[in-house]
Amino acid sequence: MSSYLLLPAAAAVVAYLYAALRAVQARDEGPALAALAAALILHGLLLVASVQAEGGRLGLTQALSLLTWQSALLLALLSRVMALRPLRAAIYPLAAAGVLLPVLLPTHSGGNAPHDWRIALHAALSIFAAGLLTLAAAQALALDLLDRLLHKPEQLARVLRMPPMQASEDWLFQLIGAGFFMLSLALLSGLIFVDDLFAQHLVHKTALSILAWLIFGALLLGRRRSGWRGKRAVRWALSGYAALLLAYFGSKLVLEQILGRHWT
Numbered sequence: 001m002s003s004y005l006l007l008p009a010a011a012a013v014v015a016y017l018y019a020a021l022r023a024v025q026a027r028d029e030g031p032a033l034a035a036l037a038a039a040l041i042l043h044g045l046l047l048v049a050s051v052q053a054e055g056g057r058l059g060l061t062q063a064l065s066l067l068t069w070q071s072a073l074l075l076a077l078l079s080r081v082m083a084l085r086p087l088r089a090a091i092y093p094l095a096a097a098g099v100l101l102p103v104l105l106p107t108h109s110g111g112n113a114p115h116d117w118r119i120a121l122h123a124a125l126s127i128f129a130a131g132l133l134t135l136a137a138a139q140a141l142a143l144d145l146l147d148r149l150l151h152k153p154e155q156l157a158r159v160l161r162m163p164p165m166q167a168s169e170d171w172l173f174q175l176i177g178a179g180f181f182m183l184s185l186a187l188l189s190g191l192i193f194v195d196d197l198f199a200q201h202l203v204h205k206t207a208l209s210i211l212a213w214l215i216f217g218a219l220l221l222g223r224r225r226s227g228w229r230g231k232r233a234v235r236w237a238l239s240g241y242a243a244l245l246l247a248y249f250g251s252k253l254v255l256e257q258i259l260g261r262h263w264t
Contacts, residue, residue: 143233
C-alpha cells in the first residue's frame with residue numbers, strides 16, 4: 001500500500017481502539033459512535049484502494065481485512081442488541097488489526113482479476129456468511145466465558161454486568177441461522193457458477209465449506225429437535241467456524257503463498 005495511505009490507516013486503527021475502549025467502559029456517547037463511524041468509513045476506503053492496487057483481485061490479506069470490516073459493521077448495525085454488546089471489546093480491535101494487514105503484508109497478485117458478476121456475487125455471499133458466523137463464533141466464546149464465571153462465586157459482580165445467558169444463547173443461534181442461510185446461498189451460487197473445481201483450484205475450499213455447512217446444519221437441527229445448548233452448542237459452533245476459516249483462508253493461504261496460484 002502506498003505511503004500516503006498510512007495516515008488514514010493509523011487513524012482508523014486509533015478510532016477502532018477508542019470505540020473498543022469506550023465499549024469496555026460501557027460508554028456509548030457521541031464521540032465513541034463518531035469514532036466507530038470514522039473507523040468503518042476509513043477502513044472501507046482503504047480496502048477499496050488496496051484491492052484496486054492489486055488489479056481488482058481480493059488477496060489473502062484483503063480478504064481477511066474485508067471479513068473484519070464486515071464483522072465490525074454488522075456489530076455496529078446490531079448495537080441496540082444488549083446481548084451482543086460485549087462482543088465490541090473483541091471485534092473492534094480485530095477490525096483494527098484487519099486495517100493493518102494489507103499495509104504490513106501486502107498481497108502481490110501479479111495480474112488483474114477477471115471481472116464477472118457471478119464471481120462477485122459468489123464472493124459477496126461467502127464473505128457475508130463469514131461475517132455473520134464470525135459474530136456467532138465470538139458470541140460462542142462469550143457464552144463459554146459466562147458459563148465459566150458462573151461457577152466462580154467471586155465473579156458474581158462481573159456476571160451481573162453481563163447480558164443474561166438465555167438472551168445471549170438465543171442470539172447465538174439467530175446469528176448461526178442467518179449465517180447458515182447465507183452460506184447455503186454461497187454454496188448454491190458456487191454450484192451454479194463454477195465450471196471446473198479442479199481447473200479453478202476450488203476443490204479444497206468447496207469441500208471444507210461443505211463440511212462447515214454440515215456442522216452448522218447439524219447444530220441447528222440438534223437445537224431444534226433436542227434443545228442443544230451450553231458447552232455442546234459452543235463446541236459445535238466453534239468447530240463449524242474453524243472449518244469455515246480453513247475453507248476461506250487456509251486454502252487461500254496455501255494456494256497463494258505456497259503454490260503461487262489463485263481461485264478463478
